[in-house]
Amino acid sequence: MKETSQEIDRFLVELLTNVGKNLEQDVTKTKDVDTKSGPNDLVTNFDKSTERNIVGIIKQNYPDATIVSEEGFGDVVNSMAGLVFFVDPIDGTMNFVKCHDSFASMVGVYLDGKPLVGAIINVMEHRIYHGGPDLGVFENNHQLAQPINSTLKEGLVIISGPMVLKNYLNTQEVVHKSSGLRVLGCAGIVFEHLLKGKEVLYMSYLKPWDLAAGRVLCETLGLSVVGVDGEPVDMLKSQVVIAGTQKVVSEVLETVKNSK
Numbered sequence: 128m129k130e131t132s133q134e135i136d137r138f139l140v141e142l143l144t145n146v147g148k149n150l151e152q153d154v155t156k157t158k159d160v161d162t163k164s165g166p167n168d169l170v171t172n173f174d175k176s177t178e179r180n181i182v183g184i185i186k187q188n189y190p191d192a193t194i195v196s197e198e199g200f201g202d203v204v205n206s207m208a209g210l211v212f213f214v215d216p217i218d219g220t221m222n223f224v225k226c227h228d229s230f231a232s233m234v235g236v237y238l239d240g241k242p243l244v245g246a247i248i249n250v251m252e253h254r255i256y257h258g259g260p261d262l263g264v265f266e267n268n269h270q271l272a273q274p275i276n277s278t279l280k281e282g283l284v285i286i287s288g289p290m291v292l293k294n295y296l297n298t299q300e301v302v303h304k305s306s307g308l309r310v311l312g313c314a315g316i317v318f319e320h321l322l323k324g325k326e327v328l329y330m331s332y333l334k335p336w337d338l339a340a341g342r343v344l345c346e347t348l349g350l351s352v353v354g355v356d357g358e359p360v361d362m363l364k365s366q367v368v369i370a371g372t373q374k375v376v377s378e379v380l381e382t383v384k385n386s387k
């Protein structure tokens with residue numbers, strides 16, 4: 128199993144390094160921008176071309192794997208059996224379009240439903256987070272230590288803006304109990320911050336490709352990733368996800384219970 132993990136880890140690092148180089152060039156080019164579910168849900172020609180490229184390379188190298196991806200170039204996947212790749216070609220498309228930074232590209236890999244390898248590249252900062260339970264977690268070539276198991280009052284939290292504005296699931300109480308709220312607009316970069324202990328909580332509605340790589344890396348470093356009922360997340364569903372230190376996730380689950 129370790130050999131498989133190592134091989135896929137090397138594959139993902141090479142793949143996302145090349146994707147990152149291309150996106151760094153693309154970010155300032157003229158973009159075709161379309162909306163999806165609403166005016167704040169954007170997709171560009173670069174989301175599509177990047178996904179087509181990533182999916183093609185995965186299929187060449189792992190022809191038996193299935194691929195869950197955001198922009199429609201992957202497979203219809205109803206089962207976590209075998210090797211499943213989750214692809215988010217540009218995570219933080221709004222930042223890519225408006226700010227020209229703070230966006231990522233990510234791939235998470237699961238074997239028979241179990242986290243195997245994840246990789247997230249912070250494109251403009253040239254930092255790639257990668258690894259898995261058989262390997263540990265690395266920032267480029269440097270191995271990361273487990274973050275301190277801080278409590279809510281000791282740390283900053285990241286919660287999706289709309290959830291806090293609506294006080295959905297008592298999120299305003301969570302913010303008040305913490306050291307403060309941050310909002311970044313890119314799930315991949317939020318996971319980077321959690322891995323490095325900069326924040327102690329991420330709470331957001333996430334789709335499978337938003338979550339897959341970050342979940343592998345967080346759990347490998349002893350962080351907790353659960354649904355609002357405290358149960359493990361279902362990787363084939365979109366759901367509200369609570370990720371953070373074990374102490375913080377327990378505290379937040381209590382606060383969520385009081386919202387019902």
Ligand code: IPD
Nearest residue numbers: 217218219220221312313314332
């Ligand atoms: C989005 C970003 C954002 C999160 C949204 C995601 P996308 O991904 O990660 O931070 O709040 O839920 O959909 O669409 O830019 O890949």
Ligand code: CA
Nearest residue numbers: 168169197220
């Ligand atoms: Ca999107």
Ligand code: CA
Nearest residue numbers: 215218219337
């Ligand atoms: Ca995303």
Ligand code: CA
Nearest residue numbers: 215216217218
């Ligand atoms: Ca995306």
